Amino acid sequence: MNSSAGPAAEDPQQDDHQGIHRAVIEWYARAARDLPWRAPERTPWQVLVSEIMLQQTPVVRVLPVWRRWMQQWPEPRDLAEASPADVVRAWDRLGYPRRALRLHAAAQSIRDEHGGRVPSRHSELLALPGIGAYTAAAVAVFAFGQRHAVVDTNIRRVEARLFTGRALPSRSLTAAETRLAEELLPRGVPESVAWNQAVMELGALVCTARSPRCSDCPVREDCAWLVAGSPPAEDVPRGQAWHGTDRQVRGALMAVLRAAEEPVPRRLLLADASSAEQLATEHGAPPQVVVDGLTALWRLPAPAEQRERALAGLLADGLAAESDGGLSLPV
DNA sequence: CATACGTGGTT
DNA sequence: TAACCAAGTAT
Numbered sequence: 001m002n003s004s005a006g007p008a009a010e011d012p013q014q015d016d017h018q019g020i021h022r023a024v025i026e027w028y029a030r031a032a033r034d035l036p037w038r039a040p041e042r043t044p045w046q047v048l049v050s051e052i053m054l055q056q057t058p059v060v061r062v063l064p065v066w067r068r069w070m071q072q073w074p075e076p077r078d079l080a081e082a083s084p085a086d087v088v089r090a091w092d093r094l095g096y097p098r099r100a101l102r103l104h105a106a107a108q109s110i111r112d113e114h115g116g117r118v119p120s121r122h123s124e125l126l127a128l129p130g131i132g133a134y135t136a137a138a139v140a141v142f143a144f145g146q147r148h149a150v151v152d153t154n155i156r157r158v159e160a161r162l163f164t165g166r167a168l169p170s171r172s173l174t175a176a177e178t179r180l181a182e183e184l185l186p187r188g189v190p191e192s193v194a195w196n197q198a199v200m201e202l203g204a205l206v207c208t209a210r211s212p213r214c215s216d217c218p219v220r221e222d223c224a225w226l227v228a229g230s231p232p233a234e235d236v237p238r239g240q241a242w243h244g245t246d247r248q249v250r251g252a253l254m255a256v257l258r259a260a261e262e263p264v265p266r267r268l269l270l271a272d273a274s275s276a277e278q279l280a281t282e283h284g285a286p287p288q289v290v291v292d293g294l295t296a297l298w299r300l301p302a303p304a305e306q307r308e309r310a311l312a313g314l315l316a317d318g319l320a321a322e323s324d325g326g327l328s329l330p331v
Numbered sequence: 332c333a334t335a336c337g338t339g340g341t342t
Numbered sequence: 343t344a345a346c347c348a349a350g351t352a353t
Binding site for chain 1: 344346348349
């Protein structure tokens with residue numbers, strides 16, 4: 001309320017935000033989803049795995065994969081001992097399969113350099129493969145209860161609207177946003193953890209990108225964007241190209257490799273619609289290796305050069321490996 | 332700072 | 343239907 005000089009004068013903003021802190025945290029207690037990685041008995045490893053899986057991936061798609069994953073590899077050591085092929089298969093179609101490889105490498109680092117326990121320091125987490133600023137903070141906060149500013153896409157959007165009055169945050173994370181998130185963090189450790197979790201959930205459930213449910217928002221009275229009349233976003237979001245891209249070809253190649261139980265001959269993997277037909281004609285019979293997704297791969301309107309390039313990328317990333325009979329997931 | 336990197340549901 | 347979007351990271 002007041003910002004007179006005193007012990008707390010170093011962050012005069014804090015008093016002004018207490019009402020917002022209280023309202024959002026109270027809303028969370030009432031409206032939060034019941035997710036397994038939030039259960040009281042959750043382990044740091046469970047939290048870490050969930051955070052990696054949730055990178056750019058919706059909760060509903062992560063849930064079933066996470067459950068299987070934690071049953072199969074309940075501790076970092078368990079995953080560390082698995083083969084990359086098994087890890088990539090278990091990742092299923094979560095997308096960005098390089099995350100699976102990095103999580104595997106992180107598990108090995110945890111085993112080799114941290115005694116098999118997920119490290120709790122932000123700096124140590126940050127040093128693990130596949131873990132950046134967001135995930136390091138998220139694990140430190142949600143698994144270890146520390147006080148750090150978590151800055152994900154949800155929190156960026158909520159804070160952009162609530163305090164900056166903009167419909168959407170900028171394309172990339174700015175220093176100003178990080179500073180704002182840090183300034184908004186409640187003083188007390190438990191409160192800061194609750195705040196991070198609550199704002200993220202608010203962004204996921206109410207303050208959504210497309211059609212925000214402002215009538216359900218606990219801080220709609222304080223929202224700079226709403227007060228300004230909900231002006232539209234300024235810059236047009238660049239679309240994520242897909243059709244005809246290398247990424248699409250990589251995805252189709254990965255689908256085949258995941259389904260294959262044996263190495264897939266290179267010519268089979270790199271065939272296009274016409275050459276596949278030619279192969280069948282010449283051999284007078286369907287290919288010996290029947291693999292799910294091969295037909296879809298052949299049907300892609302991608303030139304041979306692009307298929308070669310996509311496969312080379314997979315090999316370079318360690319998502320595919322060459323063997324006697326052809327290509328397979330890395331053993 | 333921009334770009335590559337999967338996948339599938341929603342609008 | 344095409345475009346948008348989802349708890350980012352690495353280069």
